[in-house]
Amino acid sequence: MTHVQAIKKTLRRQLAAPTTTLAICLLGLVGGIAAALLIVVFRFAIEQGAYLVGNFSHWQQPLDNFTRFALPIAAALLIFLLFSLSRSRRVRMGIPYVIHRMKQHYGMLPWRSTVNQFLGGIIALVAGFSVGREGPAVHLGAAASTWVGYHVDTPKNAIRTLAACGIAAAIAASFNTPIAAMxxxxxxxLREYKVHIFIPVMLAAVAGSLITEQIFGPASELAMLSSTEVPNIQLPWVVALGVILGISGVIFKxxxxxxxxxxxxxSLLTRLLFAAFITALLALIIPTSLGPGLTAIQQVLQHQAELSILFTLLLAKLVASAIALGMGIPGGLIGAVFGIGAVVAALFTTIVNQLQLEQLLQYDTYILLGMAGILAACIHAPMAALLAIVELSRSVEIIIPAMLVIVPAYLISSQLFNSKSIFIAQLDAQDLPYQIPPVQVALQKTGVENMMETEFKLLLEPTQNELLDVLEKSSNQSVIVMNVDEDNQPVYRLVTYDIGAGDSPSLNYMPINGLKVTSTLAEVWDELSGARRGAVYIYDxxxxxPCGIVTWETVRKALQRELS
Known part of the structure; x- marks a missing residue:
């Protein structure tokens, strides 16, 4: 074994353990950097594409009628051509698909869907579909980071952690919100909090934020909004806004x-063209309906207190976002609901201020609250919604009112209407499994290399006397016999004494299958849980x-320890 191979084996063994190690922190940092750099390229491509189509103002200045109508239709045809060339049987991407892959495949994503997400996301955002860029960012971040792990032969339990690191870095690189990303x-x-995952994810999020600051600058995309402290006398209005946002979120979902x-x-072509045609018609009638959800905030600020314009914009964003996302345009949902929440809050603020209150509601603050509340109502992640709005606004004064708007919005959505997270509802609609048994969840965290027995005896076609002699001398070691079958393929069997054979030296041969050294204990469980006995051998x-062996007893003890 060379020196490099020895280092690689030592690192891989560290990565197989469900603990915070230097190896997973360094690898998570590298994966986070790879994810952040990919997002930088993604953002540059969107900006350059916007200039190519004549969009110099991020949809604030309407393009000519022909361009507004033709852009979405041309984009839909390009997206269909892209998906056809990639020969993808099903078009699945974005946050729901990543959740599915995290649960079922340790976060590893097919390269075809990643290419589709990268190019399709650019086309959709350049063309003005009412979608966000965070969906593609999550997908691309997970793909970039797991690609790094796969090419250094990382155990699958660590691949899952790397996917989480890539997602955090990608979101931080997209919006410069490292805490919200984590x-x-x-x-x-992940839908769980584990310290051994949290630490490398934190490092990756920091890397993503630093990279985006160096390239795009430290300014937030919501720098135009300046929040102020909400007086205590207005807190009931904050709660009322939360109720309205909860209902709005349910309606949109x-x-x-x-x-x-x-x-x-x-068919895919029909869906894409239908989404493009609706978007194009809306663009002709209501030019401000084009663009991702965050561009709606600019329109809200330009048309404060104009109820008819705000109400029209709300209907346009609701329809444009639901149509684009529901029909499979490759974009994100969070950016879209941010825009809807901002318009709902602006309408609410305008109506309340017309009541001639002593202290008028401050537009910027309530727009930020609207974004936080509707995000919590839609994705059922109240902490992420709170921290996202705090980081985007660069304001700590908004924390208390944001909590008061998030709680009723979340409860209205989840309890009163019994509505699921939009991502979970999407998974159900697409028949994508996202739940696995608790046993699998527990055992997926540990790689086989962390638990395998390496001091075993391997005998090549021994005689019975040789085998008996080894068994007598190897009281605490497993003994494996290798034979060659008729196809000249090796067959491995675990050999033990047959306890019920009395005084005669009867032996018990149990065929065992092999698993790669990057496997987890969950895969050993799949192999052995039927018989509840036996072992698997591990190969590099x-x-x-075989370079190791994992017995049923080893898996059982690991499961007891993990669930205790």
Whole structure:
């Protein structure tokens, strides 16, 4: 074994343990940097694409009628061509798909869906579809980081952690919100809090934030909003806004899911063209309906107190976002609901201020509250919603009112209407499994290399006397016998004394299957749980000799320890 191979094996063994190690921190940092750099390229491509189509003002100045109508339709045709060339049987991407892959495949994503997400996301955002860029960011971040792990032969339990690191770095690189990125990963994607995952995710989020600051500058995309402290006398209005946002979130979710269920049997081309045609018509009638949700905030600020314009903008964003997302346009949902929440809050503020109160509600502050409340109502991640709005606004004064708007919005959505997180509802609509048994959850955290027995005896086609002699001398060691079958392939069997054989030296041969050294204990459980006994051998290279063995008893003890 060379020196490099020895270092690689030592690092891999550290990565197999469900603990915070220097190896996983360094690898998480590298994965986070790779994810952040990919997002930088993604953002640059969107900006340059916008200039190419004549959009110099981020949809604040309407383009000519022909361009506004033609852009979404041309984009839909390009997206269809892209998906056709990639020969993808199903178009699945974004945050729901990443949640599914995290649960079922340790966060590893097919390269075809990643290419589709990268190019398709750029096309959709350049063309002005009412979607956000955080969905593609999550997908691309997970793909970039797990690509790093895969190419250094990382155990699958660490690949899952790397996917979380990539997602956090990608969100931080997209919006410069490292704390919200960490919490979003834990609350929405992983749906659990574990310290050994949290530390490398924190490092990756910091890397993503620093990289985006160096390239795009430290300014927040919501720098135009300046929040102020909300007087205590206005707190009931904050709670009332939370109730309205909870209802608005439920309406948007139901509208989007209805679109998904209505078009699920349509061909991909039909769905994309239908979404493009609706978007193009809205762009002709209401030019401000074009663009991601965050661009709606600019329109809200320009048309404060103009109820008719705000109400029209709300209807346009509701329809445009639900149609685009429900029909499979490759974009994100969070950016879209931010825009809807901002318009709802602006309408609420305008109506309340017309009551001639002693202290008028401050537009900027309530727009930020609207974004926080509707995000909590839609994705059921109250902590992520709170921290996202605090970081985007660069304001600590908004924390208390944000809490007061998030709580009723979340409770109205989850309890009164019994509405699921929009991501979980999307997974249900697409028949993508996202739940696994607690046993699998517990055992996925540990790689086999952390638990395997390495001091075993391997015998090549021994005689019975040789085998008996080894068994007598190896009281605490497993003994494996290798034979060659008729196809000249090695067959491994675990050999033990047959206890019920009395005084005669009867032996028990149990065939055992092999698992790669990057596997987890969950895969050993899948192999052995039927018989509740036996073992699997572990190999490093394909067709290689066993380098370790994991018995059923080892898995059982690890499970007891993890669940205790």
């Amino acid at each position: 919490i979003l990963v834990m609350e929405v994607v 139901q509208l989007m899911l209805d679109v998904m269920n209505t078009v699920k049997d349509m 290279q394909e067709q290689g000799e």
